[in-house]
Amino acid sequence: MGQKHAVGGVSFRESVDHMVDHAIDIMGLDDGLREAMKACHSVLQVSFPVEIDGRAEMFTGWRATHSDHRLPVKGGIRYATQVDQDEVEALAALMTYKCAIVDVPFGGSKGGLMLDPKRYTRDQLEAITRRFARELIDKQYLSPAQNVPAPDMGTGPREMGWMVDTYRRLFPNDINYMGCVTGKPVEHGGVRGRNEATGRGVQYALREFFRNEEESDRAGLKGDLSGKRVIVQGLGNVGYHAAYFLSREDHALVTAVIESDGAVINEDGLDIDALSNHKLAHGGVEGFQGGIFEPDGSKVLELDCDILIPAALEGVITTDNAASIKANLIAEAANGPVTFEADAMLQARGVEIIPDAYCNAGGVIVSYFEWIRNLAHIRFGRLEKRFHEARGQHIISGIEMASGAQVPDWIRDELVRGADEFDLVRSGLDDSMRLAFREIMDKRRSNDAIKDYRMAAYVLAIEKIARSYRDIGY
Incomplete structure (x- = not known):
């Protein structure tokens, strides 16, 4: 579904550094702060053996800390064959x-x-994961106060x-101890949502984009999300939930989904x-009766749509296909799906990108x-x-006493229902995404x-981090 580095282009790490350099140039920060901002503070590489099918098999992993201006540091752990130090530092x-x-x-x-989790049984993966965790813990790269991992590609x-x-x-x-990682099962300290x-x-993020008419007009998109044609690349955890909520709650039309074995349209x-x-049952989207199968998923990225959501790997939109992308708006659900060079090409064409x-x-x-x-x-x-x-019930009683009419059941149910953890988590997430988009937009x-949301986001982030660095020292 993607490639880690664009052929003939800059790597993901170099792409992130280019964005930071551009933002710092706009802000006019000094070179010392520039270097402090770009440097990865520490990287741990570990190699360890685990007995697999009666023989020792070696595994190599990394944990990078880019900045500890705030503690703990946070970031996912991915299991994949293409993982390397450069990628981990960039992420x-x-x-x-x-x-x-x-x-x-x-x-x-x-x-x-560095491993393919599909090659191992549940018990083998447990042994590998526990050993990797011990390596991180021993080197102080996993603790509730210092470094808190979370799930990423290949983990959950x-x-x-x-x-x-x-x-x-x-x-x-x-x-x-429960705070040493996040993304845990709800039964073992995880949070609902x-x-x-x-x-x-x-x-x-998309809802907030469409709430601001000036922003959606710039992308040539009118109205709200209802009826907007959406193509999603990757039906993993992120792609599935984005597609599901957009189609079920916002009435967008998910017209195509791209997976590793092809696409359905x-x-x-x-x-x-x-x-x-169907994907869970058959290992792919081929054979799904609810659409037309296209074996070359990369071509489907170039189909006409309003919104393109790359939710798989980095580097899937490159100089090779950027000119053929027909979406008005790209929402980067994956990390780094648009390469540095492709970003410039899309920006020149007026394609709006909500950055990763x-x-x-x-x-x-x-x-x-x-x-x-x-x-x-x-x-x-x-x-x-x-x-x-109880307060909601008092409000209902007051309204009914003052009006002499009975409040409809659907209003009653909403007012007397106290918020549970799921409601509060969603509310906090919605508020955080709204406020952040408004800051980026402003x-x-x-x-x-x-000129674009990506640079606005980087300038915003570097302003906040630079303020912290100046306050506490480099």
Whole structure:
């Protein structure tokens, strides 16, 4: 579905550095701050053996800390065959900027383990994950106070559960052990809404874009999300939830979904749940009866649509296909799906891009909520839920006494229902995405040198980080 580096172009790491350089040039920061901002503070590489089918197999992994101006540092751990140090450092830097953009008080980190998780059984993956966690813990790259991993490509709540249990066994007296990772199963300290968070955040980002008529007009898109034709690349956790919520709640038409084995197209809109179930049952989208199968998924990126959502790997829109992209708006649900050179080509054509550093920040926002919940040792809403239910009932009673009429059941149900953890997490995510987009939008409008959302987001992030560096020292 993608490639890590654009052929003949700059790497993902170089692309991030180019963006930072451009933002710093616009801001006129000194060279010392520039170097401090770009440097990756530390990188851990570990290699360790695990017994697989009766023989020792070696595994190599990394954990990079880009900036610890805020603690703990935060970032996912991915399991993939193409992981390397360059990629991990680039993603760690992106996490620093991402946290700053959405006002999450974390520094940036990222981790990766070089393996194909599909090749191993559940028990083998557990042994590998627990050993990797021990390596990180021993080197102080995993703890609730210093470095807090989360799921990423190839990992999920299961792997995070193994990691938190490994930490608990090593530090049985740490009452905050649950906070050493986020994205855990709800039954083991996770927060409701974390699994959907990144995809839900993409939905909230698009909603906020369309709430601002001047912004949607610039992209040549009128009205709201209803009826907008959307192509989604990647039906993993992020792509599935973004597609599902946009189609079910905002009535957008997901006209195509691209996966590793090809793509499925239906101009009347795909049934995302049915397609996801088919993929889980058959390992791909081929054979799905609700649309036309196209074996060359890369061609589908170039089909006519209003919104393109790349939700897979980095480097899928390059100089090779940027000129053929027909979408008015690209929402980067994946990290780095548009290469540096392709970004310039699309910008010159007037294609608007909601950048990854903001668009897919829903995961780290809700990870922050989960971390806070773990440190507080109480679920959100537990103290106030019944209080708000009683207050709602008093309001209903007052209205009925004053009007002499009965309040309709649907209004009654809404007013007397106290918010639970799911409601509060979604509310906090929505608020964070709204406020961040408005800051990005205002930054773009305030400076003629800032031509696009990506640069506005980077300038915004670097302003916040530079302020912190100046206050506490480099």
